[in-house]
Amino acid sequence: MMETSSAKPAEQRSVGRGWSGYWRPAAWLWGILAGTAVQLQQASLGPVWYYAAWVLLGAMASLLLSRWRRPLPWLDRALCCLAAAALAFGLAGMRAAHQAQTQLQPALEGIDLQLEGVIVAMPLPVSGGQRFRLKTEQAWLEGAQVAVPPLVDLSWYRADHRAFAREAMEQPASAEGALPLLQAGQRWRLPVRLRAPHGSLNPHGFDYEMWMWEQGVQATGYVRHGQPEGPQLLAARQGHAVERMRQMVRDGMVQQLAPPGGPQAAERARIAGVLVALVTGEQRAIDREDWRVFRITGVAHLMAISGLHITLFAWVSAAMIRIAWRRSPALCLRLPAPHVALWGGVLCAGLYALFSGWGIPAQRTVLMLVVVAALASSGRQWPWYMRWLLACVCVVLAQPMALLQAGFWLSFLAVGILFASDRGPGARSPEASGQGIAQRGLRGALAATAQLLREQWVVTLAITPLSLLLFGQVSVVGFLANLLAIPWVTWVVTPLALLGAVLPPLWTAAAWALQPLMLVLQWLASWPHAALWLAAAPGWAALAAVLGGVWLVLPWPWRLRLLGLPCLLPALFWQPPRPAHGQFELWALDVGQGQAVVVQTARHSLLYDAGPLYGPGSNAGDRVVVPAMRAMGVRGLDSGRLDLLVLSHVHVDHTGGAEAVVDQLRPVAVMGSLLPHERQRLGIAAAPWQDCVAGQTWTWDGVQFRVLFPGEQELGTADSPIPRQSSGNPLSCVLRIEAAARGGHAAAALLPGDIERAQEWALVQRHADAPAALRADLMLAPHHGSNTSSTQPLLAAVQPRWVVAQTGYRNRFRHPAAAVQQRYQQMQIVLRNTVHCGAAHWRSKQPEALVCERQKRPRYWRHKAAELGQTRRTLDINKTNQLLILDEG
DSSP: OHHHHHTSOHHHHHTTOTGGGGHHHHHHHHHHHHHHHHHHTOSSOOOHHHHHHHHHHHHHHHHHHHTOOSOOHHHHHHHHHHHHHHHHHHHHHHHHHHHHTTSOOGGGBTSEEEEEEEEOSOOEEETTEEEEEEEEEEEEETTEEOOOOSEEEEEEEOTTOOOSSOSSSSOOOOSSSSOOOOOTTOEEEEEEEEEOOOOOOOTTOOOHHHHHHHHTOOOEEEEOOSSSSOOEEEESOOSOHHHHHHHHHHHHHHHHHOOSOSTTHHHHHHHHHHHHHHHHOOGGGSOHHHHHHHHHHTOGGGSSOOHHHHHHHHHHHHHHHHHHHHTOHHHHHHSOHHHHHHHHHHHHHHHHHHHTTOOHHHHHHHHHHHHHHHHHHHTOOOOHHHHHHHHHHHHHHHOGGGGGOHHHHHHHHHHHHHHHTOOSTTSOOHHHHHHHHHHHHHHHHHHHHHHHHHHHHHHHHHHHHHHHHHHSEEETTHHHHHHHHHHHIIIIIHHHHHHTTTSTHHHHHHHHHHHHHHHHHHHHHTSTTSEEEOOOOOHHHHHHHHHHHHHHHSSSOHHHHGGGHHHHHHHHTOOOOOOOTTOOEEEEOOOSSSOOEEEEOSSOEEEEOOOOEEETTEEHIIIIIHHHHHHTTOOSBTTBOOOEEEEOOSOHHHHTTHHHHHHHHOOSEEEESOOHHHHHHHTOTTSOEEEOOTTOEEEETTEEEEEEEOOHHHHOOTTOSSOOOOOOGGGOOEEEEEOOOBTTBOOEEEEOTTOOHHHHHHHHHHTTTOGGGTOOSEEEOGGGGOTTSOOHHHHHHHOOSEEEEOOOTTOTTOSSOHHHHHHHHHTTOEEEEHHHHOSEEEETTEEEEEEEHHHHSOOTTSOOOOOTTTOEEEEEEOTTOOEEEEEEO
8 A cells, every 4th residue: 555655647647635744845845045145134245155155955854854854844844945045145146246246446446448249238318418238248448358247227318408317527529419310239438437326225115226236237337428439330230129119109190190290299298108108118208207106096007017917918818829729639639739829829928028128027027937936837736825935035045136126025925815715626827717708698798707806906905015114105095096097098998009010000099098008097096085195113013013914805704804804004004203302313314416305393294495407397396305214204295294395495406306295295395595487497486485584483292493594685685786697606505403402402403505615604603602502413414415515613503423424426516625525524523424334323312323224225136336535546557457546545
């Protein structure tokens, strides 16, 4: 009997094994996920040999455990998990360490290089130019070959374009004023300037540096002209036919759907942008206002090629292949129709993902489909949780950074929920659903529709807590919007748009089909409270909410499922801790070359400046300020309102995000020294306004706020013979905030805007009789640390412990100036620059401490910018044409 039992095939024995039969392989798989997750938390990378040792240790331990015949069950599982974790830790670390060796050397930043390479992706039009990705082959500095990263992102601007983001004192320009038509596959030799990818780092904000690391891009830059050796096209086509085809389709769609001119040009361009995203996967073609509507209505996942699109495409392709294959008995005798349909669907999904740009989400989805198809073809009757876990592990082994991506968690949680909530044999797989439609006609279609509606409801209910955790937002109208949008976009708009690549007139039909849906979505987005933004909950509350959402959809009796509701409450009603009465907290956000400071008391919130304008349709208000304030609990509602927005002066690096802040957070009042026409130009003329004049004071929760500058002599009067024309740096609104005294000391912060030497002297003179009126523990660097500010008299009067300079990486103004840094150092004042600090957090109850976001959450992929003036780097080219970096001083 023993021999007969052991002779059964493994796949037959696996049926009915239950959970206990899979503990050991599950331990291996969980160990791989755990080891990868641990490696991703490293603050810095070790050498390659260090990770190779972990790989060797994990492999040897795995081999020994595989031959251990009679282990203790729990010890066996624990050791298997540890061995797999060691192996995965080493593999992920070796990959990261190898990538780190190709980073851009600091000595090559901001200097003229000659770069030769091939455009490997479809170039993107941007304001005044183009952006493209180059696979580098060779690079030269003054005729000597140097090493640069293998992938770089470059911008190429027209001569008459004044770029919003410039890295040098001069603008990138073209002598001819016109740009060549860039295409994938072209080989170019270009004069460029490069820099390392450096992004803003704020609490609950987008990690740009992680995204670039995952893409494998380790340098950005722009093309320079007016050089002795200008741009040269070396070859027109060097492969990358798919990318050229994508570009041809995109350009054809834009030309047909959005020709320039006409009364409806803007609306046609927006529709064309959505269709371009659906066909080619280029999400940046979608207008920012449309993205806002899609996020509010919860259909953003539909409006660009994602895992959902590729999976549905695979399902539809498999159903069609299955129906066609069954019409030939001869073909069915050669190969079973289910297997052909299964792999045919995977192949079609792979081709679709390839045409969509082969982005990271598309790669994950195709890999997951391959794993599922391989398991199904092998005949192994693995339970759903093992197939789900194996697919996760394969994706993570191929792309370790996937564990840090929201899309990974959303997609795999949705798939796992559909498996776990399956009510039994009556629930059909996509293939079975397609077969039912084909065989039973209308009844099958109705049954499949009912099944899809149930699955949509289950997935929506289960992943809503995870969406709150990842994005701090939930769409109240999302279920209704998806109920309309999913079938319409999936079965009407997307097929028409895709078929338009063969029959271009169908693009017009797709645009007609999309227009009514856009109107409905805009109407839903205009509903009061169409979307809710919640404050960022702590980890324990977020985990409880995710578990509660899963609990609610499991196939159990409804009384038992209701026990999941209490798990949701902590995250839904969480409010971040506020300062005690009489105290305040201050966040100097990392917005690049600009200024935005959040101040909170026990029950009030103030925003001092709204950050810079980054480019057309892009500003710090949308990208940094509003998400950060919503995570802090400021949502634009009565229970979490923004009480006051202070705009220090009119310059765009301080007011670029003002319109977005006013529209989305609806401040109770706006203060500043701006003129009416300046407020009109910024789009905030309708906001309740009050002028910023020295002498204004108010108290919130025991914290005193006082305006110190400008006075009436600076502002002038209405009947002044020379009325002021603007509110620039000399009229910056200076605000001092003072907490209640603790232990005989009242901590204070000074926000001086962009005042310069003359205004600093006037400020000191007016408070010469009351020097304590200027004293502060923390001060923002006046004018970002410009050489025209931070004079010795002001620093002596304020006597700050901390100074925070909000600047951009390698900004063209060279802020903070070296002389200013030296002055701070001589006066024993600690300077923190947001370039190296990220967002800075300071509390009045602990004035001796300042917390930097980059030091709080260090990760190895984050760029570590060298402190200005810390070292003096010189370049030398040795006999082997290798670049040497000599650090001196």
